[in-house]
Structure formats: structure tokens, C-alpha cells
Amino acid sequence: MSATTMADILRVENLVVHFDTTEGRIHAVNGVSLSLEPGEVLGIVGESGSGKSVTMMSLLGLIPQPPGKIESGRALFDATNGQGVVDLLALDRPALRAIRGKHIGFIFQDPISSLNPTMNIGRQIAESLMKHLGLGEGEARKRTVELLNHVGIADAARHYDSYPHEFSGGMRQRVMIAIAVACRPKLVIADEPTTALDVTVQAQIMDLVRRLQRELDMAVIWISHDLGVVAGLADRVAVMYGGTIVECAQVDQLFDRPQHPYTAGLLGAVPSLLETNGVEERPLVSIEGSPPDLLEELNCCPFADRCSYVFARCWQERPALLSVGPQHAVACFYDMSAEANRSQ
Ligand SMILES: Nc1ncnc2c1ncn2[C@@H]1O[C@H](COP(=O)(O)OP(=O)(O)O)[C@@H](O)[C@H]1O
Ligand SMILES: [Mg+2]
Structure with missing residues (x-):
């Protein structure tokens, strides 16, 4: 090589x-x-x-x-x-x-x-x-x-x-x-x-x-x-959860438009508030529930049991980290961006 x-x-x-x-x-x-x-x-x-x-x-x-x-x-x-x-x-x-x-x-x-x-x-x-x-x-x-x-x-x-x-x-x-x-x-x-x-x-x-x-x-x-x-x-941030990267984006993009419920949770954001005003004012919150048990092999979304958007598919397979825009990738079956657009 x-x-x-x-x-x-x-x-x-x-x-x-x-x-x-x-x-x-x-x-x-x-x-x-x-x-x-x-x-x-x-x-x-x-x-x-x-x-x-x-x-x-x-x-x-x-x-x-x-x-x-x-x-x-x-x-x-x-x-x-x-x-x-x-x-x-x-x-x-x-x-x-x-x-x-x-x-x-x-x-x-x-x-x-x-x-x-x-x-x-x-x-x-x-x-x-x-x-x-x-x-x-x-x-x-x-x-x-x-x-x-x-x-x-x-x-x-x-x-x-x-x-x-x-x-x-x-x-x-x-x-x-x-x-x-x-x-x-x-x-x-x-x-x-x-x-x-x-x-x-x-x-x-x-x-x-x-x-x-x-x-x-x-x-x-x-x-x-x-x-x-x-x-x-x-410049860019990757968010890790349960041994995987669940979201990766340019830092502004991640703070302004988090696409993974876990990232949004970390930021203390709710989807309707995705249009936000900057980085400094965001409090860090703790998310209810506990991290995944790493003794179990992962064949569903690692965040499924803590996620408010969970649906059947999240329990059936593990979402891959897919590109959702320039320099922005997310591993989630739920489309947060669609929700953000609807609520505008
Ligand atoms: N030497 C080790 N033996 C057994 N388990 C380990 C060892 N090192 C790390 N782990 C386990 O791997 C997982 C990930 O650990 P780690 O990468 O240190 O987490 P983080 O740095 O994100 O806090 C944890 O469950 C930890 O207990
Ligand atoms: Mg460490």
C-alpha cells in the first residue's frame, strides 16, 4: 500500500x-x-x-x-x-x-x-x-x-x-x-x-x-x-455513543442543526428549537436512562432505549453512519431535519 x-x-x-x-x-x-x-x-x-x-x-x-x-x-x-x-x-x-x-x-x-x-x-x-x-x-x-x-x-x-x-x-x-x-x-x-x-x-x-x-x-x-x-x-465534531459514531459534522452545523436525537439531547435542544442562537448559551443536560450494556452485541440502534423518537426499525437493525449533507453524517433512521422543516 x-x-x-x-x-x-x-x-x-x-x-x-x-x-x-x-x-x-x-x-x-x-x-x-x-x-x-x-x-x-x-x-x-x-x-x-x-x-x-x-x-x-x-x-x-x-x-x-x-x-x-x-x-x-x-x-x-x-x-x-x-x-x-x-x-x-x-x-x-x-x-x-x-x-x-x-x-x-x-x-x-x-x-x-x-x-x-x-x-x-x-x-x-x-x-x-x-x-x-x-x-x-x-x-x-x-x-x-x-x-x-x-x-x-x-x-x-x-x-x-x-x-x-x-x-x-x-x-x-x-x-x-x-x-x-x-x-x-x-x-x-x-x-x-x-x-x-x-x-x-x-x-x-x-x-x-x-x-x-x-x-x-x-x-x-x-x-x-x-x-x-x-x-x-x-473544526468538526464526532459524537460517540456505545462504541459507534452517531453523528459527525462541522462544529457550527452540529450545534445549529443536530440530526441525531442523542446529539440534540446533549445540546439540550428540542427539534422545534433547532434554529438556535449560538453556542455559548446552550446548557448541557443529562439524558435520562443509562448507556448501552456493552456486554451485548449491538444489532439495533445503541440509543434506542433512551430515544424519544424510537420506532420499530430502530430495534431491528443498526443504523449506518450516512451522509446527510456536506461534511455531515448521522446514524439514525428518524429524519430530524424533516421535523425541523415542518415546525418552521
Ligand atoms: N483493558 C480493558 N479491559 C476491559 N475492558 C476495557 C479495557 N479498556 C477499556 N475497556 C472497556 O471499553 C469500554 C470503552 O472504554 P473507553 O474507550 O475507555 O471509554 P471512554 O474513553 O469513552 O470513556 C468501556 O466499557 C471499558 O470498560
Ligand atoms: Mg477515555
Whole structure:
């Protein structure tokens, strides 16, 4: 496949992942497809347990196998111009390790468990530069200090020798971001990177990622359970539910005209109010009922038992994610747009 080229930097097709546990098989990811253009920011939102992390960990080769198993799917990634396309799911461990950190940066929720507690932070960044870019020790140190400055760590030369525990949560996350962007990757995956931080620091980290994304022209996948966070960052948003993507659209489109009852529920919208006035005023509401039992294999709509628009077909087959307009796809048998038009 190496000669193939594609316009997307990443194209995930029909990813299916399960875990075999003592309680039975957990169907964590049930046919996720998504794509990302170079330089684009894709937000992925969904409740806890909807399969966001498992999807991303699968791409990075970080699923523990067993108990996990990537049942099927492809994840075509265009590493760098000219090198052609690889299927991340088909690569062996060394090949993935070479891509991870170099061509795909990643930032997780909990930097303390991702950073090595026994190594000073300068060294942790410098090692990545030496490993992936072949820099010598002096050059890597110089670049590391620049990077620390760049991610907003004041007095970087002094902090080079600090250990992770000497830093606040926000500072540690800045270090993780420095590591993630050190090799100027074309794709960064950020999995709830601000969830553990207080609101002020959260905003600073979001600003930092947004600035770096523009400066380095990176594509970013930003995962959050908070639609508000994603709205401020993303060009496009994918909504996950029960291990599938139920809707994906440009951010304005998603907020103004949600087409899936679950998205509408998340937004606190009712169909007759689909013509709304913007993003800021929308309260997030909780939806009655509980998420689907992932121990059961999904052959109906995963949202059927919580949906106010449910009808017979929703219980009989699983809706596919289909295009309903430019850059807008939805997995639902009910036509919300028809309803919105009728009520105008
Ligand atoms: N190592 C694992 N072993 C068993 N089940 C797992 C494992 N990792 C994730 N899961 C299950 O997969 C489902 C999806 O999890 P996850 O992707 O972490 O959700 P999210 O990131 O959306 O909160 C959950 O039911 C979770 O319990
Ligand atoms: Mg998660």
C-alpha cells in the first residue's frame, strides 16, 4: 500500500475492538469510521465508556492484547509527504513505536502516569528528540529548552533538571505537550488532556494547543466528554455513543442543526428549537436512562432505549453512519431535519 496517496492524513474504516473479560465480551468499539484532513481539528465527544479512548489507543497500538482484540478495521495514516500510506492496525510493534511520538504525538489525561517519575523532564524530552530525530546530546538539550519555553514553561533552562513531581498538574501537561510536539508530528491525539485540571488552567492548555496547532499546522484529534470544550477548539465534531459514531459534522452545523436525537439531547435542544442562537448559551443536560450494556452485541440502534423518537426499525437493525449533507453524517433512521422543516 506504500505507493497509495490520499487527501486525508488519517482514515479509520470500520474499527471493531472488544475485550474478553471474566464477565464476558465487552464490545467497546463497534465499527468506527472517521477521517481527518491535514491541519484539521476533530473533536470527539461522548459519555464515559463510549469507546473514545479505546478507539485512539487502538490506533496507537496501545491496547493490551489480550484481553483486548482488534477484530477488524483499517487505519490508514499518511505519515509524511512522499512516504505513502500505512495501515496503523497492520504494523508490527517496532514500526508503530517509530511512528508514535515522531509522526503522531499524543497527550493523555493523566501526565503523571505518562511521565517517568525518576527522570528529569528535560531528559525525557531530549530522549525523544535523540531517538526519533537522531539529534546529538547537546543539540537535543538546546532544542528541549526551546521547546519548554515554547510551551510556556518560564525559566526553562533551570526547569530542565526538575522532576515531574515538582511540577503542578498544568505544568506537567505542558511538558506532555512539549513531548507530543517535539518532533513536529502531523497528527496529535489528545485524550481528555484538560479533564483533571481546574478551569483556568484548562483554558490555558486549550489556548496552548490551539496556538501550536496553527504554528505547526498539525491535525489534532481532541477527545472530551464536554461538548463545550470541543466546541471551542474543533473544526468538526464526532459524537460517540456505545462504541459507534452517531453523528459527525462541522462544529457550527452540529450545534445549529443536530440530526441525531442523542446529539440534540446533549445540546439540550428540542427539534422545534433547532434554529438556535449560538453556542455559548446552550446548557448541557443529562439524558435520562443509562448507556448501552456493552456486554451485548449491538444489532439495533445503541440509543434506542433512551430515544424519544424510537420506532420499530430502530430495534431491528443498526443504523449506518450516512451522509446527510456536506461534511455531515448521522446514524439514525428518524429524519430530524424533516421535523425541523415542518415546525418552521
Ligand atoms: N483493558 C480493558 N479491559 C476491559 N475492558 C476495557 C479495557 N479498556 C477499556 N475497556 C472497556 O471499553 C469500554 C470503552 O472504554 P473507553 O474507550 O475507555 O471509554 P471512554 O474513553 O469513552 O470513556 C468501556 O466499557 C471499558 O470498560
Ligand atoms: Mg477515555
